[in-house]
Amino acid sequence: xxxxxxxxxxxxxxxxxxxxxxxxxxxxxxxxxxxxxxxxxxxxxxxxxxxxxxxxxxxxxxxxxxxxxxxxxxxxxxxxxxxxxxxxxxxxxxxxxxxxxxxxxxxxxxxxxxxxxxxxxxxxxxxxxxxxxxxxxxxxxxxxxxxxxxxxxxxxxxxxxxxxxxxxxxxxxxxxxxxxxxxxxxxxxxxxxxxxxxxxxxxxxxxxxxxxxxxxxxxxxxxxxxxxxxxxxxxxxxxxxxxxxxxxxxxxxxxxxxxxxxxxxxxxxxx
Numbered sequence: 001x002x003x004x005x006x007x008x009x010x011x012x013x014x015x016x017x018x019x020x021x022x023x024x025x026x027x028x029x030x031x032x033x034x035x036x037x038x039x040x041x042x043x044x045x046x047x048x049x050x051x052x053x054x055x056x057x058x059x060x061x062x063x064x065x066x067x068x069x070x071x072x073x074x075x076x077x078x079x080x081x082x083x084x085x086x087x088x089x090x091x092x093x094x095x096x097x098x099x100x101x102x103x104x105x106x107x108x109x110x111x112x113x114x115x116x117x118x119x120x121x122x123x124x125x126x127x128x129x130x131x132x133x134x135x136x137x138x139x140x141x142x143x144x145x146x147x148x149x150x151x152x153x154x155x156x157x158x159x160x161x162x163x164x165x166x167x168x169x170x171x172x173x174x175x176x177x178x179x180x181x182x183x184x185x186x187x188x189x190x191x192x193x194x195x196x197x198x199x200x201x202x203x204x205x206x207x208x209x210x211x212x213x214x215x216x217x218x219x220x221x222x223x224x225x226x227x228x229x230x231x232x233x234x235x236x237x238x239x240x241x242x243x244x245x246x247x248x249x250x251x252x253x254x255x256x257x258x259x260x261x262x263x264x265x266x267x268x269x270x271x
Contacts, residue, residue: 012196012236064190072137074199157187
């Protein structure tokens with residue numbers, strides 16, 4: 001079976017994308033894993049299909065690099081919006097596994113776009129002595145470290161990813177605050193390694209950092225409410241997260257902004 005596939009990346013978090021609005025493509029977990037394999041396939045942190053929807057402009061299906069269908073992916077969502085725009089879609093209300101989302105295409109220059117994506121509201125996180133647990137569309141654990149650049153993310157990330165506190169596993173984010181931004185590195189479940197960026201992880205890091213007392217954010221007033229905005233730097237690029245914080249520790253009107261870039265498209269014979 002021959003497939004026409006596209007590759008996109010958002011801050012170095014890369015994805016295989018398939019236009020499946022006709023509903024004719026069905027992939028096994030083994031085929032997804034092969035397509036995402038960096039030695040034998042195209043190579044990606046995950047795979048997405050753009051699907052038709054009766055209740056929204058389109059539907060997003062996300063699959064982890066190891067094969068099974070995954071949870072929400074923020075960088076993937078932005079890339080799928082950029083891809084949908086390339087396919088002629090002009091409005092970006094879409095369904096994902098964690099519910100409805102909407103997005104705006106802020107800039108587009110050739111294959112490079114800047115996309116602003118609304119994330120789900122987030123319940124008050126759970127605080128542990130060694131970090132914070134949040135559900136931002138995926139399960140995340142956020143921990144603050146010193147000298148992030150030399151921190152053993154693969155070793156510590158793998159250990160915490162399987163921690164007994166997270167029965168279904170967790171993505172693990174290591175964060176170091178600076179004067180005007182948060183530096184972040186993420187170990188992702190499903191990839192089972194560090195990725196160059198993680199959108200739901202950046203979201204989790206920003207929200208947890210606000211509650212943790214980090215001050216490297218900016219404030220603005222919107223409709224009488226204070227909006228908080230964090231800039232984040234991941235190994236693959238820069239992201240921004242802005243939100244409204246409630247007194248009970250929950251968050252709403254949460255947005256993730258960052259790049260989404262088309263890398264290439266090709267035909268591939270599916271094994």
